[in-house]
Amino acid sequence: MSDLLAALLLGIIEGITEFLPISSTGHLLIAEHWLGQRSDLFNIAIQAGAILAVVLIYRQRLWGLALGLREAAQRDYAIKLAAAFAVTAAGGLLVKKLGWTLPDAIAPIAWALIIGGVWMVLAEHFAARRAQALGERTEITWTVAILVGVAQVVAGVFPGTSRSAATIFVALLFGTTSRVAATEFAFLVGIPTMFAATGYELLDVYRSGGMAHEDWSALSIAFVASAVTAFVAVKWLLRYIQSHRFTAFAVYRVLFGAALLWLLPAAA
Incomplete structure (x- = not known):
């Protein structure tokens, strides 16, 4: 397989999986096992493409928050976003100081996919019961804001967990029912969180001289592929969740994780 085609596939995988509750990090680590490991700069670039897509989708909401900071409700929401990000940033820096690195073995990622899928089914069940008992609640509480920040750190430490799944279900179980x-x-x-993580990693790559030997053609293709597929995936997900639960994603995670464990001897 050509290097450009491999880059295209990795960009598409990142774009599809970054915001769906199925773990982008887990899928990328698995894909790189067969398509070849990429540089830190490459992985940063395709993540930036996915972030750009979400910024474009939520541009009106973000602009509304910026213009409406004088309104109590808008200001409260923005402060809670900032608090969640601050918790994530502090936790992320602590993890970095401890010298944690992503595992490159398939088995722990497969188990994380399976366990995360089972957890999603249980969380969906209890969230549905909670919604039935309390009715429609759209408010984001301080408890949710702090726990979402913690959930992002946990998802970053354990590939296969899924940042979007962890944060969405924390919100559903401990605050909003919507x-x-x-x-x-x-x-x-996730927007400031991923921008900050991308900027931090980019600065680290620049300082270490990692930009000098990068294949910029492959990186550009992967960036565009990630941005386009992320835009389509998030648009689809936002429509899907209006009338569907997350159960299908949980089933996919369990089946995919089980298949990886079954194929593990051949993949090793």
Whole structure:
């Protein structure tokens, strides 16, 4: 397989999986096992493409928040977004200081996919019961804001967990009963989180001289592929959750994780 085609496939995988609750990091680590490992700059670039897509989708919401900071409700929402990001940033820096690195073995990622899928089914069940008992609640509480920040750190430490799944279900279990409201908050807090992580990693790559030997053609193709597919995937997900639960994603995770464990001897 040519290097450009491999880059295209990795960009598409990142774009599809970054914001769906199925774990982009887990899918990329698995894909790189067969398509070849990429530089840190490459992985940063395709993540930036996915972030750009979400910024474009939520541009009106973001602009409305910026213009409406004088309104109490808008200001409260923005402060809670900032608090969730601050918790994530502090936790992320702590993880970095401890010297944690992503595992490159398939088995732990496969198990994380399976366990995460089972957890999603249980979380969906309890969230539905909670919604039935409390009715429609769209408010984001301080408890949710803090726990969403913690969930992002946990998802970053364990590939296969899924940042979007962790944050959405934390919101549904401990605050809002609306899938739409939970998803919006999870995605909005993901924007500064991923921009900060991308900037941090980019600065690290620049300081270490990692930009000098990069294949910029492959990187550009992957960036565009990630941005386009992420835009389509997020648009589809936002429509899907208005009338569907997340169960299909949980089933996919379990089946995919089980298939990886079954194929593990051949993949090793």
